[in-house]
Amino acid sequence: MTSKKVKVQMSAMAKREEKWAWLFIAAPFIGFILFMAYPIAFALVASTSKWTGMNSLWGNIVGFQNYAKILSDTKFWKAMGTTIIYMIGIPIGMILGMLVAMGLNRKIKGKRLLTTMYYVPVVSSLVAVSILWAWVFNYDYGLLNGIYKFLTGSHGPNWLGDETMVKVSMILFMVWKGLGGTVILYLAGLQNIPRDYYEAAMIDGANMWQKFKSITLPLLSPVTFYILITSLIGGFQVFVEVQVMTPSGGPNYSSATVVFYMFEKAFTNGQLGYGSAVSVILAIIIFIITAINFWGQDKWVKNIE
């Protein structure tokens, strides 16, 4: 239909409307070219060079050398592994978020207040709460070890100073920071499920677990899908909390993520070409994972009809 419309001679009025419209979208469009499209093209070219910002980019093209180096760097793989380990927090947050939302969806008192309490960490500044949690995790004087000592009488773990515990700490932090968002999304999803469904199930004699399994879970799947996609995209880009809590990347580089690795190469060491190659690898991974998710979604995502 649209293609036919274009072929038909446009009226003077339609042409005028089009000119106005193009003018109205000019700013975001120019912004898109300048700050997104051009940088992406630039990153692709830069990723094949030994550019440092001081030398000439075009004079130092080395082909796929950066990529080969990255893929054989154990530090990169370590950072990639840590990034993926952090994603254990995604299903934990989803399960907790769904449980809390299901509770909040019942007839209980103080719904508004409770929702607010869960959501406060989400609106709080990431830097400020990272600083706070570094303090909470403090080995000698922190809140967690204070509670630990109070309960057990012995000294607690070295949260940010141990290769394994630092990962546990980061996951704990991320679940805490993001839970409120998951709760609100699931709560909205639950409120969208027509009550008649549960009615019918009750008449059929379904118990709570059956109702959850065959009504709630499938009808929440679009929300689950949305949370999964956005958490995966965000999960690959974790950086700020790691840099604030463990500025050097943790003991033996055990808390560093891919973006942390990239940031260090590009802005601390000045290897801008190499850093660009890391960022391109990251973008490709995110693209593939998102594509797989969209491709697989009709297998498990249901829609309310």
Place this chain on the structure above:
Amino acid sequence: MELTVKQRANSKDYQTDRVTSEKEKVFNVIVFLILFIFAITMVFPLVYMVATSFMTKNQILSGKLTLFPNPILIGKYSQVLSKGQFIRGIFNTLTVEVPVLLIGGFTSSLAAFAFAKMNFRGKNALFLALLATIMIPFAVVMIPQYNLFTKLGWTDSLAPLIIPGCFGNIGMIFFLRQNLYSIPTELMDAAKIDGCNYFEIYYKIFLPLMKGALGTQLMLWFMGIWNDYLAPTIFLRSEKNWTLQVVIRSFNSYYAIQSDYALIMAASVIAMLPTLILFFLFQRVIIESIAISGIK
């Protein structure tokens, strides 16, 4: 359409008529208690943060688990607020906020109007291209943008944070476009007959009608800029331009060596206050607009 409306209405009736059994009431009380205890755990670190900011160094480093400052020390707050760097941080952040929200809010709402209410070739393709940028990780554009801003000589000012924002925000365009769909297009035809041009139609008719949605989006954007840390760390070369988040992070590394945790916490509390106050004042609309994003 009519049927679904009727169904909704019926289920509402049912909900209010519903008799809650005793067993269910007890269950709900238990659910409330669990949710409440868990919610306390969620906000507890923040409470502890405020408590620490009022404590003396001796109390903090005593290693005893306590939540009540004794004596209550407010000196750390005045100490933070008397630091030139901290005040400059607030000022720099506001210098970014004001032009970006005013100009960026204008360009975004204008574009949203065009995408929702006007006809032009390439509309859908352009919109999808803009929307796809949400998926592009910031890491990819950060080095090229850094290079671009350096070449333009912007890195000694706040321009790298201000100018790109003025071109608009795709998330905002998306939400406003969605909002405009619920406003009847007939209004536009009426205005055309009255002799309004397209800008007047936007300005006089649709802008006032999307005021609520625009306000919510601007608030969320304000919080985003206020809490932004990554872009300022990369693009701002000189210390005099540091925004608030960069300043508190540098306070953290500087004063942690001196174990002055009360000062660090006081600075962080002040840095969090504006977004928290905004959230408490407008939580209903903010939460609604977040919830919509997942349903769409």
